[in-house]
Amino acid sequence: MAIRFISLWLSLFFISLFSSTLSIPRIGPAFPSSIIRAEQQPSFATSNQPYRIKFFTQILDHFNYHPQSYQTFQQRYLINDTFWDGPKNNAPIFVYTGNEGEIEWFAQNTGFMFEIAPHFKALLVFIEHRFYGESIPFGGDKNAAYKNSSTLGFLSSTQALADYATLIIDLKKNLSAQDSPVVVFGGSYGGMLAAWFRLKYPHVAIGALASSSPVLFFENITSPYGFNDIITNDFRSESENCYKVIKGSWQQIEDTANQPGGLEVLRESFKICKNYISANYLEGWLQTALVYTAMTDYPTPSNFLNPLPAYPVKQMCKAIDDPALGNDTFAKLHAAANIYYNYSGAAKCFDLADDSDPHGLGGWQWQACTEMVMPTDGNSQDSLFPASSWNYSERVAICQRFYNVQPRPTWITTEFGGHDIERVLKRFGSNVIFFNGLRDPWSAGGVLKSISKSIVAIVAKEGAHHVDLRFSTSEDPEWLKDVRSREVKIISRWLSQYYHTLETAFNIN
Numbered sequence: 001m002a003i004r005f006i007s008l009w010l011s012l013f014f015i016s017l018f019s020s021t022l023s024i025p026r027i028g029p030a031f032p033s034s035i036i037r038a039e040q041q042p043s044f045a046t047s048n049q050p051y052r053i054k055f056f057t058q059i060l061d062h063f064n065y066h067p068q069s070y071q072t073f074q075q076r077y078l079i080n081d082t083f084w085d086g087p088k089n090n091a092p093i094f095v096y097t098g099n100e101g102e103i104e105w106f107a108q109n110t111g112f113m114f115e116i117a118p119h120f121k122a123l124l125v126f127i128e129h130r131f132y133g134e135s136i137p138f139g140g141d142k143n144a145a146y147k148n149s150s151t152l153g154f155l156s157s158t159q160a161l162a163d164y165a166t167l168i169i170d171l172k173k174n175l176s177a178q179d180s181p182v183v184v185f186g187g188s189y190g191g192m193l194a195a196w197f198r199l200k201y202p203h204v205a206i207g208a209l210a211s212s213s214p215v216l217f218f219e220n221i222t223s224p225y226g227f228n229d230i231i232t233n234d235f236r237s238e239s240e241n242c243y244k245v246i247k248g249s250w251q252q253i254e255d256t257a258n259q260p261g262g263l264e265v266l267r268e269s270f271k272i273c274k275n276y277i278s279a280n281y282l283e284g285w286l287q288t289a290l291v292y293t294a295m296t297d298y299p300t301p302s303n304f305l306n307p308l309p310a311y312p313v314k315q316m317c318k319a320i321d322d323p324a325l326g327n328d329t330f331a332k333l334h335a336a337a338n339i340y341y342n343y344s345g346a347a348k349c350f351d352l353a354d355d356s357d358p359h360g361l362g363g364w365q366w367q368a369c370t371e372m373v374m375p376t377d378g379n380s381q382d383s384l385f386p387a388s389s390w391n392y393s394e395r396v397a398i399c400q401r402f403y404n405v406q407p408r409p410t411w412i413t414t415e416f417g418g419h420d421i422e423r424v425l426k427r428f429g430s431n432v433i434f435f436n437g438l439r440d441p442w443s444a445g446g447v448l449k450s451i452s453k454s455i456v457a458i459v460a461k462e463g464a465h466h467v468d469l470r471f472s473t474s475e476d477p478e479w480l481k482d483v484r485s486r487e488v489k490i491i492s493r494w495l496s497q498y499y500h501t502l503e504t505a506f507n508i509n
C-alpha cells in the first residue's frame, strides 16, 4: 500500500513503501532523474537573475526566551527595486511569502508579480521559508538542521510567519519606507501563509493574494475524498475510456507482478531501468504522474515540474485512447507516463527508486508529520486510484517511526481557524483574495465562496494550481486574463483605500 504525503506548490509526492525488501518505510519525494530539470525562464538564468540576493540575520525561535531561542540563522530573500517608486511616495511593497522549497524557484514561477510591478511601481521581495533553500538554521548546515526533532522542531508555519513579519519590518526601516503598504502574495502553501499572514499581522500587510491555498484541508472540514475526486473528474470528463483504462490498470499491475517473471514484464512494458522495481513503486510512480498532471493542467505549455504540453490531462487521455495501442493497457499507461516524465523525449529508461529533490522540498515531510495533517488520501469506489480510506493512524505510525513525533492534527485550526470560516471571517478580517482553479485537486480545500466585500473568492472552472501567478503568455485564454485583471483591480482598491486613510488619518477625531 502506498501512502502519499502530497506537498503543495510543486507538491511533493511522498511515497512510503512497506516492502518486504526494505525494512524501513521509505518516504521520499519521487523525482526520477530521467526528468529534465525544469528549464529556467530565460530571464532567470544564473547570470541574469531579475533580483538581488540578500541575507537577513533571523532569530531561531520567536516564541520562547530560552537561551537556545536566541540563536540566529541567515534567511535569504530576493529583492527587485527596478519598478519601485521609493519611500517618498510611499510606493507599495509586494512580498512573496515563500513556501516549502528554494525561493528562487518560486520567484521563477510567480511571473505575475514581475508583470504587475511596473503598473503599481512596486518593490518586489521574495522571502525564503526557514529550513528550505539556503535559509537553514544551525549554521546553514542542512544535515544538522534536519538531524532530528530537536532541531526540526523550529520548522513550523507560525515561526515562518514571524520570520516574515520581522524581516519586512526591518526592511521597511532600512529603506525608510515605514508608510509603504505591503501586499503579500503566495501560491499553494505559500498562499496559505499569505492568507494567514494578513489575518495575524494586519499591521504589517494591508492585503493578501492567496492563490490555490487549501486553508480548509484540515481536520474534518474537507472530505478526505475531495482531492482524488477532482483528479478522477479531470480524467473522466476528458474521456470515459481513459478513466476506465487507468482505473483497471492497478489490479492488472498487481496481478502481473504476482506472476513468475511478472516484474520483468512490467519493467519492459514501462521501460524501467535495471534497478529496483516493485508493484508499489510502479503504482506510486504512475500515480505521481497523474496527480501532478491534474494539478498542472495549464492552458499553455508549462515547465513547472517537468516540461508539459498545454492541457496535459487531455494529452494523456489522447495517448490512452489511441486506437493504435489496441487493448494493451501497459502500453497505454506507458504512453501516458511519457507525457509527464518524458515530454522532452530524452529519457532512456525510468528510475523508480530515484528520490532526487532538485528544489529542496524534503522538509515538507516534517511539516506533514507535525501540523500539516491534510487528509487528501481517501479514494472512493469511483476513484481513478484504488479505493482506500484516509487512515490517520497510519500517518501517526509513519511519523512515529520516522521522527518519533506525534502529529497535532487540530493545531492549524486552533491557531488560524478554518471551521465555519464564513461566519468567523464575515465580520473579522479583510482584504484577502482566495483564487482557486477547479481542475486543481487542492481546490477541494480552498475557499470557494466570497465571505465579505473584501474577502473575495475568485474561482476559475478551467483553472489549475495557482495558474493566475504564472507568467502570462500570448496564448492565455480569456478567463485567465479576466482572473488576473480582477486581481489587479482588487489590489488597486486596497492601495487607494490605504492611501486615503493615510492622508486623512490626522483628520479623524
Ligand SMILES: *[C@@H]1O[C@H](CO)[C@@H](O)[C@H](O)[C@H]1NC(C)=O
Residues within 6 Å of the ligand: 043, 049, 050, 051, 052, 079, 080, 081, 082, 114
Ligand atoms: C527586476 O525585474 C525586471 C523584470 O524581470 C528586470 O528587467 C530587472 O532587471 C530586474 N531588476 C533587478 C534589480 O534585478
Ligand SMILES: *[C@@H]1O[C@H](CO)[C@@H](O)[C@H](O)[C@H]1NC(C)=O
Residues within 6 Å of the ligand: 147, 148, 149, 150, 151
Ligand atoms: C538529536 O541529536 C542531538 C545531537 O546528536 C542529540 O543531542 C539530541 O538528544 C537528539 N534529539 C532527539 C530528540 O533524539
Ligand SMILES: *[C@@H]1O[C@H](CO)[C@@H](O)[C@H](O)[C@H]1NC(C)=O
Residues within 6 Å of the ligand: 054, 055, 056, 057, 167, 168, 170, 171, 174
Ligand atoms: C537592515 O540593515 C541592517 C544594517 O545594515 C542589516 O544588518 C539588516 O540585515 C538589514 N535588514 C534587512 C531586512 O535586510
Ligand SMILES: *[C@@H]1O[C@H](CO)[C@@H](O)[C@H](O)[C@H]1NC(C)=O
Residues within 6 Å of the ligand: 219, 220, 409, 410
Ligand atoms: C473528526 O471527526 C471524527 C468523527 O466525528 C472524530 O472522531 C475526530 O476526532 C474528528 N477530528 C479529527 C482531527 O479527525
Ligand SMILES: *[C@@H]1O[C@H](CO)[C@@H](O)[C@H](O)[C@H]1NC(C)=O
Residues within 6 Å of the ligand: 326, 327, 328
Ligand atoms: C487483446 O487483444 C488480443 C488480440 O486482439 C486478444 O487476443 C486478447 O485476448 C485481448 N486481451 C484482452 C485483455 O482483452
Ligand SMILES: *[C@@H]1O[C@H](CO)[C@@H](O)[C@H](O)[C@H]1NC(C)=O
Residues within 6 Å of the ligand: 270, 271, 338, 342, 344, 345, 346, 347, 348, 349, 350
Ligand atoms: C522517451 O521518449 C522518446 C521519444 O518519444 C522515446 O524514444 C523513448 O523510448 C522514451 N523513453 C522511455 C523511457 O519511454
Ligand SMILES: *[C@@H]1O[C@H](CO)[C@@H](O)[C@H](O)[C@H]1NC(C)=O
Residues within 6 Å of the ligand: 389, 391, 392, 393, 394, 397
Ligand atoms: C490504519 O492504520 C493502522 C496503522 O498502520 C492499522 O493498524 C489499521 O489497520 C489501519 N486501518 C484501516 C481501516 O486500514
